[in-house]
Amino acid sequence: MIEINADAEAIIKRAILSFVATVNDDGTPNLSPKASLTVRNGVLYFADIASPATIRNLKRKPAVEINVIDIFERRGYRFKGHASILPPGDDEYSMIADWVRSTNGPEYPVDHVVRIETLSISPLLSPAHVFAEPARTQDEIRNTYYQKYGVKRIGE
Template sequence: MVKIPDSIKKFIDEQGIFVVGTIGETKFVNISPRIFFKVEEDAIYWLDFFEHKSFKNIQVNPYVTISVFNKNDLEGYQFKGSASYITDEPTKSEIRDSVIENILKTNLSPKTKSLSEKEAHVIQFEPQVCYSLNPEEYSDMSIGSDIDSTSLFCD
């Protein structure tokens, strides 16, 4: 798996949001924003409070794309990898509590507070390849990969 450099971890945290892309049985891409997350060196965790499209898609197809972008600086990153659900306790509770504690430090909206009180699935994303989304850079060349990105998701 790709190690996420501190500078990119900081970038994701500063944006406070990223988008998750999934594909399920319909073959249509679903994207959804995530604000309840935690970035570590070798994984990104997020909370799923609903059992909607992303939840169902990951059960069918664990391959996921995450994208984060700063529109002012035209800087961003895209990660491709696989997602799984953390089900073992106490790991699930520890990650969930950590994510919620972190988001409530910076986001005090009533909706965020209300969501944080709900049960949530904990998703672990393990990046296999990372691309720059900066327009000046080659976006089709990975900046970090543990696989041959030209064969990614091919059978």
């Protein structure tokens, strides 16, 4: 298993929303947005709050890919791995379920917690990083996308 590094963890925290891909029975992709992706002790987890198809797919075939992008920095990571579904009562389940409920409210159901054995991690970079001439700094890219999205930094 590959441990999640500090930069990837920071992007997960900032991005909030990630996308989890699994494979349906008929071989078609299932893409599910997650706001519960988190890292604990170098390991990726997400909560099953309302994802019956994702859980059904992972029970049948535990292959998973997760993409997370910081929309302002225009970069992120692709994680590929093997999922384990943790039931209520499991210590890791409790750790993540408690975090979800403390973050979102006690009414949030956490049917399962999914632990990812990360097998590969690849950086994702937008063309803003790759093709800009002259090359732009991360601050320049971030400020460009704050402007495009009409976002102001807190305190500005």
